[in-house]
Structure formats: C-alpha cells, structure tokens
Amino acid sequence: MSPKAKTVYRCTNCGADHPKWAGRCDACGEWNTLVEEMATRATTSASGRRISGQKSMAEGGSVAPTVRLRDVKSSQGRRLKTGIKEFDFVLGGGIVPGSMVLVGGEPGIGKSTLLLQVAGKLEELGHSTLYVSGEESALQVKLRAERLHGSAENVSLLNETLLETILATAGSERLDAIVVDSIQTVFTSDLEGAPGNVGQVRECAARLMRFAKETETTVFAVGHVTKGGGIAGPKTLEHIVDTVLYFEGEGMLEHRILRATKNRFGSVDEIGVFRMTEEGLIAVENPSELFLGDRLNNSSGSAVTALLEGSRPVLIEIQGLATKTGYGTAQRVSTGYDGRRLALLLAVLDKRAGLSFSQFDVFLNVVGGVRMQEPAGDLAVASALASSIYDRPVANSAIFLGEVGLGGEIRPVSQAERRLGEAAKMGMTVAYMSERGIPKRGSRGLEVVGVRTINDLFRHLFQT
Ligand SMILES: Nc1ncnc2c1ncn2[C@@H]1O[C@H](COP(=O)(O)OP(=O)(O)OP(=O)(O)O)[C@@H](O)[C@H]1O
Ligand SMILES: [Mg+2]
Ligand SMILES: [Zn+2]
Structure with missing residues (x-):
C-alpha cells in the first residue's frame, strides 16, 4: 500500500485550506463548507506525465505535448x-x-x-x-x-x-x-x-x-x-x-x-x-399502447391527445365526467390537470359554446397518472367535457390537438407532425386540430380536420 496521501479540508465557499476539519471556515466565516480533498490535486496528462493542476503556471510547470484534433483517435461512432x-x-x-x-x-x-x-x-x-x-x-x-x-x-x-x-x-x-x-x-x-x-x-x-x-x-x-x-x-x-x-x-x-x-x-x-x-x-x-390499453369503446366523456415526453409523443386519454350537482356548490375535481386551467376552460365552454356547467359537478382525470403540463391537451379536455355533458361519445380513433384560447379559438401545437405520426402509428384515423397548424406534409393515412373554434369542433363532433 502506498503511504497515506496528504489531505486538506478546503472551504467550498472561499477556497481556503485547513489541516483539520472544523464546523466553520476561519477564513470566510461560513459554516459547514469544509470538504476533504487530496492536498495536491495532481492530474495525469494524456501522455502519462504528471502535471500539477495548481502551480504549473509560474513555478516549474512542465510543457505538455499538444495534438491536432484531426489526429485524435476518435471513438465516435463506436x-x-x-x-x-x-x-x-x-x-x-x-x-x-x-x-x-x-x-x-x-x-x-x-x-x-x-x-x-x-x-x-x-x-x-x-x-x-x-x-x-x-x-x-x-x-x-x-x-x-x-x-x-x-x-x-x-x-x-x-x-x-x-x-x-x-x-x-x-x-x-x-x-x-x-x-x-x-x-x-x-x-x-x-x-x-x-x-x-x-x-x-x-x-x-x-x-x-x-x-x-x-x-x-x-x-x-x-x-x-x-x-x-x-x-x-x-x-x-x-x-x-x-x-x-x-x-x-x-x-x-x-x-x-x-x-x-x-x-x-x-x-x-x-x-x-x-x-x-x-x-x-x-x-x-409503444408507450401509448400502455397508456391507452384499457380504454373503453365508445363511452362518452373520453378524448385522446398526444403529449410530448421529451421529443417523443405519447398518446394520453383524458376523461371528463359531468354530473348534476346534488346540494350546495358544484365541485371541480381535477387529477393530472391544473385546477385553474380547468376552471378557465369551463368558463370558455360556457361563454363561447353555450355549455353551462354551473349545475354540474365536474371531474377530470388524465389517465395513467400523467401530469399534463402542455396546453396542447386543452382541446382533448374540452372535448371530453363536452362529450360528457352531451352524453355522446367521440370516435375512439380520434385525436385532439390544440390549445384553447379565451375567445374559444383553437391554437396550433408545437411539433404537430410528430404527434400526428405517433397517432397514425397507434391506429388513430382522424385528428382534430387548429386549421393554421396543419403540417404541410401529409400524415400517413390519418384524416386531419382543421377547426378554428371550439364551436367549429363541436359542430363536427356532435352536429350541434
Ligand atoms: N418479484 C418481483 N416482482 C415484481 N417486482 C419486483 C419483484 N421483486 C422486486 N421487484 C421490484 O424491484 C424493485 C427493487 O429493484 P432494485 O433493487 O433494482 O431497486 P434499486 O433502485 O436498486 O433500489 P435500492 O435503492 O434499494 O438500491 C422493488 O421496489 C420492486 O418494485
Ligand atoms: Mg439497488
Ligand atoms: Zn471559507
């Protein structure tokens, strides 16, 4: 075994060295900042020569060979x-x-x-x-x-x-x-x-x-x-x-x-x-399959969207349930979706599409324990809620992409092409999205329906 190397306790705040550990750095006065490390942080250069990391500039630093980048052996690709x-x-x-x-x-x-x-x-x-x-x-x-x-x-x-x-x-x-x-x-x-x-x-x-x-x-x-x-x-x-x-x-x-x-x-x-x-x-x-695996066929109050997890689109089901309020104030319960955003969407549905939820308890659930943070899922939330209140299912193979604005207008989503591609791969047949956001390139057998407002959309979905 090599002889015990010398260590010091260096302050992570001011950099001062101390021979022993202490609770407080007496150089700068900070508490609990001393961390043990090797006394000389010697590093080995690529050629195997030892160069001192600290005092090499002025005192006795040795010259190390340099190498042209084109001569560096590349393991890139391997x-x-x-x-x-x-x-x-x-x-x-x-x-x-x-x-x-x-x-x-x-x-x-x-x-x-x-x-x-x-x-x-x-x-x-x-x-x-x-x-x-x-x-x-x-x-x-x-x-x-x-x-x-x-x-x-x-x-x-x-x-x-x-x-x-x-x-x-x-x-x-x-x-x-x-x-x-x-x-x-x-x-x-x-x-x-x-x-x-x-x-x-x-x-x-x-x-x-x-x-x-x-x-x-x-x-x-x-x-x-x-x-x-x-x-x-x-x-x-x-x-x-x-x-x-x-x-x-x-x-x-x-x-x-x-x-x-x-x-x-x-x-x-x-x-x-x-x-x-x-x-x-x-x-x-196929993460989407996992998330969508237990979906019921043709039940009202359900709509699918595609969220991005990193650069990867994942299909997510949104469930909405509107039931007549028994007593007192109507309840709003939201899982996986921001409660304030839900309140806002309900107001927009009321004002712009004439769907009043004031006499209804509203439950919203993003299936699979997912937390929906992207506004791209708004349109699916709105559709699930409308579907529940009309008690009319939307097509199982439909996907909804869009942010809903205060005027009831539907806005484009980022990376629409990727989301549509994933939807097509998962067997979806129709996509509803902002007219302005439809990608130029076609989407593999998926019918894309452009809509401008939620009213537009509901006319398509429920023939209102
Ligand atoms: N027979 C089993 N069937 C299903 N899941 C199991 C089974 N046995 C163990 N697991 C799962 O494996 C997990 C433990 O995995 P693992 O020991 O690899 O975790 P870890 O992250 O290394 O944990 P630690 O932090 O303790 O090191 C358990 O929490 C459990 O979910
Ligand atoms: Mg472990
Ligand atoms: Zn200090």
Missing part, C-alpha cells in the same frame, strides 16, 4: 449496443466506450435491476462486464439475477467498497464496462471521511472517471436521490460525469421512465419506458 433498445436510445444510440454514466433514482425504483440487466446483455454480446456491489451481498445479487431468469448469470461480481481495490481489480483484466452500485458506498483510503460524504463521493467519482477515460471502460455508477430529487452528494458529481440518467416511476404504477438530464453524447430529450415485472424490467416499445 458504440456498444446493449440490445435493450430503450436503454440505448436514451444514451443516444448505445454506450460510448470510456464514458461515465450516473444513474440516479429513488430507493427501490429499480436501478440495480436495470444495470444488472444491462450488464447481463453486454456479457451476452461478448462485452466483459464487472458488477461491483457495495450495497448488497453476492447472494442478494444472485437472487435478483435468478429473477431475471439467468440472463445475468455470466456477469462477474465484486463485493467491495474500497475504491483502490475496485480499480485494481477492474484494471487487471480487459473490461468493457463496470457497474458501481452505488457511488455513495465507495470510499478511498486517502480521505478520512466516511463513504457517502461529499469529499469521498467527489473524489471517487473523479477517479472512476479518470479510469474510464484511461482504459476506455464504460463506468456506470448508481447514485441515490435525496428528498429534493437531486443525486445525493455534491452537485459537482453531475458535472464530473458525461451522462446523467434518472430512473423514475409514476406513483403506484408499474411503469418506469428512464430519462437523460445530461448527455455529452446525445440529446437529453429522449425517454425510455419500462414495466417492472417479476422477471425484471421489460421495455415498453
């Missing part, structure tokens, strides 16, 4: 596919060798399951993968692998939390990927702090990142999420790594959504939808 399409998609088309990917998510959401499945797939495709578990015993990981029907049984497992051992082990064989589950359990013996503290997490992440770059190994690190929704530990963690993925669930549902919030190698707009099952995570290739 991406490993995991075969889990949704996962590759979110990463921007597969795993980039030498990148570091942080996977965050709430406790129990399925981070370990996802990465064990990814490791299993990589191994299956001949890419050697090491799974480092600092959180669970080998037996626990094996039990999970059994749930996955043995698809991960060729993955090598290392039960270790000491970073030095992890890096030495990983460096002793040619690996394509390692999974570190989780970054909060790993620690370096160079720092005194306990695993999970800011200094430890930051230093371990930085060294794993360096390992990834130097060995062209992809490092996946699991990160726990705090109550605030960020990944526990320093915010700088997200700056250090190349890609940050969040794995999220929607309430009680079995759906899991994987989304990139940072990606040096791709767009951050894409999402992947999975279902958590007894056999592990199953990619949902």
Whole structure:
C-alpha cells in the first residue's frame, strides 16, 4: 500500500485550506463548507506525465505535448449496443466506450435491476462486464439475477467498497464496462471521511472517471436521490460525469421512465419506458399502447391527445365526467390537470359554446397518472367535457390537438407532425386540430380536420 496521501479540508465557499476539519471556515466565516480533498490535486496528462493542476503556471510547470484534433483517435461512432433498445436510445444510440454514466433514482425504483440487466446483455454480446456491489451481498445479487431468469448469470461480481481495490481489480483484466452500485458506498483510503460524504463521493467519482477515460471502460455508477430529487452528494458529481440518467416511476404504477438530464453524447430529450415485472424490467416499445390499453369503446366523456415526453409523443386519454350537482356548490375535481386551467376552460365552454356547467359537478382525470403540463391537451379536455355533458361519445380513433384560447379559438401545437405520426402509428384515423397548424406534409393515412373554434369542433363532433 502506498503511504497515506496528504489531505486538506478546503472551504467550498472561499477556497481556503485547513489541516483539520472544523464546523466553520476561519477564513470566510461560513459554516459547514469544509470538504476533504487530496492536498495536491495532481492530474495525469494524456501522455502519462504528471502535471500539477495548481502551480504549473509560474513555478516549474512542465510543457505538455499538444495534438491536432484531426489526429485524435476518435471513438465516435463506436458504440456498444446493449440490445435493450430503450436503454440505448436514451444514451443516444448505445454506450460510448470510456464514458461515465450516473444513474440516479429513488430507493427501490429499480436501478440495480436495470444495470444488472444491462450488464447481463453486454456479457451476452461478448462485452466483459464487472458488477461491483457495495450495497448488497453476492447472494442478494444472485437472487435478483435468478429473477431475471439467468440472463445475468455470466456477469462477474465484486463485493467491495474500497475504491483502490475496485480499480485494481477492474484494471487487471480487459473490461468493457463496470457497474458501481452505488457511488455513495465507495470510499478511498486517502480521505478520512466516511463513504457517502461529499469529499469521498467527489473524489471517487473523479477517479472512476479518470479510469474510464484511461482504459476506455464504460463506468456506470448508481447514485441515490435525496428528498429534493437531486443525486445525493455534491452537485459537482453531475458535472464530473458525461451522462446523467434518472430512473423514475409514476406513483403506484408499474411503469418506469428512464430519462437523460445530461448527455455529452446525445440529446437529453429522449425517454425510455419500462414495466417492472417479476422477471425484471421489460421495455415498453409503444408507450401509448400502455397508456391507452384499457380504454373503453365508445363511452362518452373520453378524448385522446398526444403529449410530448421529451421529443417523443405519447398518446394520453383524458376523461371528463359531468354530473348534476346534488346540494350546495358544484365541485371541480381535477387529477393530472391544473385546477385553474380547468376552471378557465369551463368558463370558455360556457361563454363561447353555450355549455353551462354551473349545475354540474365536474371531474377530470388524465389517465395513467400523467401530469399534463402542455396546453396542447386543452382541446382533448374540452372535448371530453363536452362529450360528457352531451352524453355522446367521440370516435375512439380520434385525436385532439390544440390549445384553447379565451375567445374559444383553437391554437396550433408545437411539433404537430410528430404527434400526428405517433397517432397514425397507434391506429388513430382522424385528428382534430387548429386549421393554421396543419403540417404541410401529409400524415400517413390519418384524416386531419382543421377547426378554428371550439364551436367549429363541436359542430363536427356532435352536429350541434
Ligand atoms: N418479484 C418481483 N416482482 C415484481 N417486482 C419486483 C419483484 N421483486 C422486486 N421487484 C421490484 O424491484 C424493485 C427493487 O429493484 P432494485 O433493487 O433494482 O431497486 P434499486 O433502485 O436498486 O433500489 P435500492 O435503492 O434499494 O438500491 C422493488 O421496489 C420492486 O418494485
Ligand atoms: Mg439497488
Ligand atoms: Zn471559507
């Protein structure tokens, strides 16, 4: 073992060094700002020479070679596919060798399951993968692998939390990927702090990142999420790594959504939808089907719209129910849609289309636990409510796209072409949308009906 490296406690506010930890920085007076780090933040240059990160300018800095960009070996385009399409998609088309990917998510959401499945797939495709578990015993990981029907049984497992051992082990064989589950359990013996503290997490992440770059190994690190929704530990963690993925669930549902919030190698707009099952995570290739699966045929008070999740359109059903108010004031209950927006739409329906809801309790539900934030869904909400009050269903295969203005006018939506494309793919046959927003290019067998106002629309729908 190398002699213990010297560490200092640096103030994150003013940068002053302290030999010992203290609650308060005596240079600037801030509380709880001291974070342990290595005394000399030495970095290794690409040529393997050590250059000092701090005093290189004036005192004894050495000259490092430069390289023309055209001579830089490019691994661009070389991406490993995991075969889990949704996962590759979110990463921007597969795993980039030498990148570091942080996977965050709430406790129990399925981070370990996802990465064990990814490791299993990589191994299956001949890419050697090491799974480092600092959180669970080998037996626990094996039990999970059994749930996955043995698809991960060729993955090598290392039960270790000491970073030095992890890096030495990983460096002793040619690996394509390692999974570190989780970054909060790993620690370096160079720092005194306990695993999970800011200094430890930051230093371990930085060294794993360096390992990834130097060995062209992809490092996946699991990160726990705090109550605030960020990944526990320093915010700088997200700056250090190349890609940050969040794995999220929607309430009680079995759906899991994987989304990139940072990606040096791709767009951050894409999402992947999975279902958590007894056999592990199953990619949902057609999220809309999942969301629309249980739709009743021809019942009144239901209308479909296409919302954008990132750049990906997802079909969503809106249900409206208007029932005669018994006593007192009429109720307005809205799930997944802003209550004030609902009140506004009801007023517009009253004033511009002569549909009065004053004697009705109104219930509105965006199906699937989705929170609708885009105004593009207004038209579907208005149609569902009108359908309920007329007690006349709208066609099951109709989709509604549009923002409704105070004058009852219907406004175009962004990325209409994408939404129409998804609707057509899902078997929708007719789309109602703002006349002005109809894309020039046709939409694959979908009939597009342009409407100017909600009155226009209701005339089409209910022959009013
Ligand atoms: N037999 C099963 N059938 C269906 N789902 C299961 C089954 N066993 C476990 N799960 C699901 O897997 C989840 C746990 O997955 P996993 O351990 O991968 O999550 P994690 O995000 O790594 O959690 P942690 O934060 O504890 O590390 C459970 O919350 C549960 O939803
Ligand atoms: Mg886990
Ligand atoms: Zn200070």
